Amino acid sequence: MPASSIVVAAVILAHLFLWKRTNGFRLRVVGLNPRAALNAGMNVRGTILFGFLICGALAGLAGFAEVSGVQRRMIENLSPGFGYTAIIVALLGQTNPFGVLAAAFLFAALQIGATTMESAAGVPGTLTTVIQGLVVLFLLGRPALTMLRARLSKGGAR
Structure with missing residues (x-):
């Protein structure tokens, strides 16, 4: 199978x-x-x-x-860092198994694309790590933006 x-x-x-x-x-x-x-x-x-x-x-x-x-x-x-990638995938999937599956496909495509670009066009393979880091920053920044938006809306209602 x-x-x-x-x-x-x-x-x-x-x-x-x-x-x-x-x-x-x-x-x-x-x-x-x-x-x-x-x-x-x-x-x-x-x-x-x-x-x-x-x-x-x-x-x-x-x-x-x-x-x-x-x-x-x-x-x-x-496993060259698969565990860390799995944490990012789980965060991106947001407690939904189908979301985790979609995020896993996204990161697999990112990894395969980076390998292909590295061999075909000479693009550094670390670009994937940078993109994954940006995804983490956006994921971590989202709750902060939500709280900021809530505070601003409360302040604007006064």
């Missing part, structure tokens, strides 16, 4: 789990506001542990796909 089929199946299962199951609801609530979950009587520590177990299983699935499908063997320095 190709790795892309496994990824799409995992995304669909994650979506169904997070939005159609009680444990998925608990996981979303604890992730968004642990204090509110605790006040609602949810087992916050157990839910966090459960989330870690799921994430570990999915990371193992990704490692299995990389080793068995792409490299066909375990090599040293297997």
